Amino acid sequence: MGQVEAAVEFAHAQGPRFVEELKALLRIPSVSTLPEHAGDVRKAAEFCAEELKRIGMDNIRLIETATAERTGGHPLVYADHLHAEGKPTVLCYGHYDVQPAEPLDEWKSPPFEPTERDGNLYARGAVDDKGQMWMHIKALESLLVAGGGKLPVNVRVILEGEEEVGGEGIASYLRDHGEALKADVALVSDTEMFAPELPTLCVGLRGMIYTEIEARGARTDLHSGMYGGAAPNPFIALAQVIAKLKDEDGKILIPGFYDTVQVPTADELKAWTQLPFDEEHYRATEVGSVALTGEPGYSVMERTWARPTLDVHGMPGGFIGTGAKTVIPAKATAKVSLRLVPDMTPAESFGQYKAFVESITPKGIELEVRLIHSGDPIVVSTDNAYVRAAVAAMREVFGKETVFVRGGGSIPVVGDFVRNLKIPTVLMGFGLPDDNLHAPNEKFHLANFHRGIESIVRFLVGVGV
Amino acid sequence: MGQVEAAVEFAHAQGPRFVEELKALLRIPSVSTLPEHAGDVRKAAEFCAEELKRIGMDNIRLIETATAERTGGHPLVYADHLHAEGKPTVLCYGHYDVQPAEPLDEWKSPPFEPTERDGNLYARGAVDDKGQMWMHIKALESLLVAGGGKLPVNVRVILEGEEEVGGEGIASYLRDHGEALKADVALVSDTEMFAPELPTLCVGLRGMIYTEIEARGARTDLHSGMYGGAAPNPFIALAQVIAKLKDEDGKILIPGFYDTVQVPTADELKAWTQLPFDEEHYRATEVGSVALTGEPGYSVMERTWARPTLDVHGMPGGFIGTGAKTVIPAKATAKVSLRLVPDMTPAESFGQYKAFVESITPKGIELEVRLIHSGDPIVVSTDNAYVRAAVAAMREVFGKETVFVRGGGSIPVVGDFVRNLKIPTVLMGFGLPDDNLHAPNEKFHLANFHRGIESIVRFLVGVGV
Numbered sequence: 064m065g066q067v068e069a070a071v072e073f074a075h076a077q078g079p080r081f082v083e084e085l086k087a088l089l090r091i092p093s094v095s096t097l098p099e100h101a102g103d104v105r106k107a108a109e110f111c112a113e114e115l116k117r118i119g120m121d122n123i124r125l126i127e128t129a130t131a132e133r134t135g136g137h138p139l140v141y142a143d144h145l146h147a148e149g150k151p152t153v154l155c156y157g158h159y160d161v162q163p164a165e166p167l168d169e170w171k172s173p174p175f176e177p178t179e180r181d182g183n184l185y186a187r188g189a190v191d192d193k194g195q196m197w198m199h200i201k202a203l204e205s206l207l208v209a210g211g212g213k214l215p216v217n218v219r220v221i222l223e224g225e226e227e228v229g230g231e232g233i234a235s236y237l238r239d240h241g242e243a244l245k246a247d248v249a250l251v252s253d254t255e256m257f258a259p260e261l262p263t264l265c266v267g268l269r270g271m272i273y274t275e276i277e278a279r280g281a282r283t284d285l286h287s288g289m290y291g292g293a294a295p296n297p298f299i300a301l302a303q304v305i306a307k308l309k310d311e312d313g314k315i316l317i318p319g320f321y322d323t324v325q326v327p328t329a330d331e332l333k334a335w336t337q338l339p340f341d342e343e344h345y346r347a348t349e350v351g352s353v354a355l356t357g358e359p360g361y362s363v364m365e366r367t368w369a370r371p372t373l374d375v376h377g378m379p380g381g382f383i384g385t386g387a388k389t390v391i392p393a394k395a396t397a398k399v400s401l402r403l404v405p406d407m408t409p410a411e412s413f414g415q416y417k418a419f420v421e422s423i424t425p426k427g428i429e430l431e432v433r434l435i436h437s438g439d440p441i442v443v444s445t446d447n448a449y450v451r452a453a454v455a456a457m458r459e460v461f462g463k464e465t466v467f468v469r470g471g472g473s474i475p476v477v478g479d480f481v482r483n484l485k486i487p488t489v490l491m492g493f494g495l496p497d498d499n500l501h502a503p504n505e506k507f508h509l510a511n512f513h514r515g516i517e518s519i520v521r522f523l524v525g526v527g528v
Numbered sequence: 529m530g531q532v533e534a535a536v537e538f539a540h541a542q543g544p545r546f547v548e549e550l551k552a553l554l555r556i557p558s559v560s561t562l563p564e565h566a567g568d569v570r571k572a573a574e575f576c577a578e579e580l581k582r583i584g585m586d587n588i589r590l591i592e593t594a595t596a597e598r599t600g601g602h603p604l605v606y607a608d609h610l611h612a613e614g615k616p617t618v619l620c621y622g623h624y625d626v627q628p629a630e631p632l633d634e635w636k637s638p639p640f641e642p643t644e645r646d647g648n649l650y651a652r653g654a655v656d657d658k659g660q661m662w663m664h665i666k667a668l669e670s671l672l673v674a675g676g677g678k679l680p681v682n683v684r685v686i687l688e689g690e691e692e693v694g695g696e697g698i699a700s701y702l703r704d705h706g707e708a709l710k711a712d713v714a715l716v717s718d719t720e721m722f723a724p725e726l727p728t729l730c731v732g733l734r735g736m737i738y739t740e741i742e743a744r745g746a747r748t749d750l751h752s753g754m755y756g757g758a759a760p761n762p763f764i765a766l767a768q769v770i771a772k773l774k775d776e777d778g779k780i781l782i783p784g785f786y787d788t789v790q791v792p793t794a795d796e797l798k799a800w801t802q803l804p805f806d807e808e809h810y811r812a813t814e815v816g817s818v819a820l821t822g823e824p825g826y827s828v829m830e831r832t833w834a835r836p837t838l839d840v841h842g843m844p845g846g847f848i849g850t851g852a853k854t855v856i857p858a859k860a861t862a863k864v865s866l867r868l869v870p871d872m873t874p875a876e877s878f879g880q881y882k883a884f885v886e887s888i889t890p891k892g893i894e895l896e897v898r899l900i901h902s903g904d905p906i907v908v909s910t911d912n913a914y915v916r917a918a919v920a921a922m923r924e925v926f927g928k929e930t931v932f933v934r935g936g937g938s939i940p941v942v943g944d945f946v947r948n949l950k951i952p953t954v955l956m957g958f959g960l961p962d963d964n965l966h967a968p969n970e971k972f973h974l975a976n977f978h979r980g981i982e983s984i985v986r987f988l989v990g991v992g993v
Contacts, residue, residue, distance in 0.1 A: 096851035163853055169748070228851055255754075269753060273852045282816025283634070286966040287839040288734060288937025291867050292778070292822045292831035294815050298840035298862075303776065305767035311890065313757070350759050351747025354892040357757045366757035374752040375763035376855050377846030382863060386561035386693055387738045387900050388628055389865060389937075390841050390966055397763075398847065400854055402756050425776060427819040435852050472753025472854075501855055502749040 069209035086177040089186040095160035107159040115142040118204040128232025137224030152217035154246035157196025158226035161188035169503035189507040190494040195252035202519035215527030229436025241483040248449040254492030262457035265490035267469035270403035270440035295427030297395035313357040368469035409437035438475025452525035534674035551642040554651040560625035572624040580607040583669040593697025602689030617682035619711035622661025623691035626653035634968035654972040660717035667984035680992030694901025706948040713914040719957030727922035730955035732934035735868035735905035760892030762860035833934035874902035903940025917990035
């Protein structure tokens, strides 16, 4: 029995234990955006570091990301195994931080008490990205056991705890210490399959700028009876600004915003039309709204993968309790993000956005436009040995040919790998479209967890051939 | 020494004690809109009832306002003293509930720890309305002591605990049991003086409808990366709706909304121009915004007293924490109120508003428009013996002639008095424009608390002459 078969057999036999370990990791509420969970984020990092040590990786360490300019960064977790002389080096990336779990009352089981139902594992981070990151570690463990402590390729592991808040720590580490992560290809499992049973590689991701617009009117909160009709209202001002950022069809109205948008090739667009996709089914079962929205003349795939968008995520300020308070708040804020596509850049797009927002400042209001974080859009090459190894690995596991898609979300680190390490990334993800990423009842289909481990085992062996 | 002089002397001598009693009442956080404070609201009611009993009023009782259709209503407090045969009956009204104190971090001293600074008493409810309600009770005490247990008029006292949440309890009590509050005139101290040292009667109040617009898009919260460009965004939808409700100059765009707006008389408008008012000073010191807003062609007094307005108070939903969450929320809500002026009615105005909002529902969105509470606009007569008694009383205390103004806020019970009891109301208030009603650092200028008590003593004696 070769290393592949032995590793796959080990992974099958140990599957239930792998799931129990993942549950222990999911119980740690490592919500990176909430300062009160900083200790939990570190605990999740230590949990991963201990497991990397236990399975036999070398040079395990936590890399602190706080700098003189920046306090409170969450640590990177590093490990390597560099004993496969003459073989390529694969950089395995994952993130151990998660999105906030709110609104809590919409979870059927508590977000940090992992629960199995109908072959799925429900928990915040189940698929994004703790579960997928755990596949990497478990594939490495399976290969190490099967190979008597040897791996078919050189491997570096880098895990971050700030993916959900913009990834500033890993970005600056890659800028300043890129040589420490020298590799030939990066492997990222933080995307999804286009449909159940359909092996998928993601070959493009949107970038983003996440911003806040703060509107200030009166010096202090005022009574709307006494001052209504004279005092500016920051919420109404924000509504006027937002209504001018995007027309009712979904076209963004910021001057110059679309100037550098790259149109996908005719081949890529054609391939998208051949994907198994039923727009009405998607509307009814995945989105669940009375209608879909977005720019006319573009398909759902184009709109979510290859066109920039603008969304509002929350509008803090004023009175949000039950009942009535007749306040004109002194200030209100809109959390607004814009998704970018190649060849847009966060710097130029934010500049256009900020200038436009400021130019439409309503009367009586002062606006402050802040950039919270950003990430580059990327398109990765499909023409290299690593992609071929991934396709071959998944053909073995799924018995099907891989489809190439893009993702609408952002994984800023993929751009950092291109920029700082000059290496391609294989985006081999095993989530499903209904896994409720960033939403209540996030889950991971456990069959895909196990198929992911086997696919990664076969991919690493394939890269080493 | 007559009853007036003896009562005034008693009130002067006992002034410090009156303030200490008020502080004890202010320490009770009777926030009527927050269910968790229901016990405190009742405690405030009992506090008032005990004091009415102690000073010698009759028939003290708490009147429950919960009905088959409505649970959780806060009680009314009733007392009377009906021994002045042949004299008019005055209905003294006040409210013992208060607005929420948020945002707490902007208070210089805690909202429910009354603190004296520079001749002012700082606390939530200091002036709105616990302090002004306490003036009534202390004026009654002073007259009862000075008169050996007799009052110069018949008096009924009715205090409510739901003024800040729409006054539904007292409204339905007046509808169903109005005869129990039979009187010749109501006295309400829940308004302010136009300027320091300037005795003021309020002769008009705006009404209001307080509403919520709930926008629903997707069935569950979605990731803005994966669904941005296809899924409807409830916040953007609300922004589009709000931006269409009012133009950028402040004109409300709801069809028919202004049809029944009554223009003040030429005399009233002329009187307003003679009030001591400096618009630039008001902008800079009272509002503190870079510019004032509102309908062009109308003065600040007209805009805040005699024109309808629309304000947004808060927009719950989505992610409002620190940092970033890339969620397209399934739903979001806007808390929107509209102030009404004579001869608008809440029912007709809400109907116009709801129909218009529904007619501009954005694509992909379902809207629900809810009425939270409402109150009628009113204009009260200035030509009766009660107003003349009030003017004479305040001339004695302030040495000045009274000015007649309107208020921009709503005191729905005044409309209920007109409708159900067919009696006029004297709106004799002693707040100041900078008393921070409904805002952090609410205060009551203590000199006005004492002058208020003396004015009410003289008014009640004057009515009895």
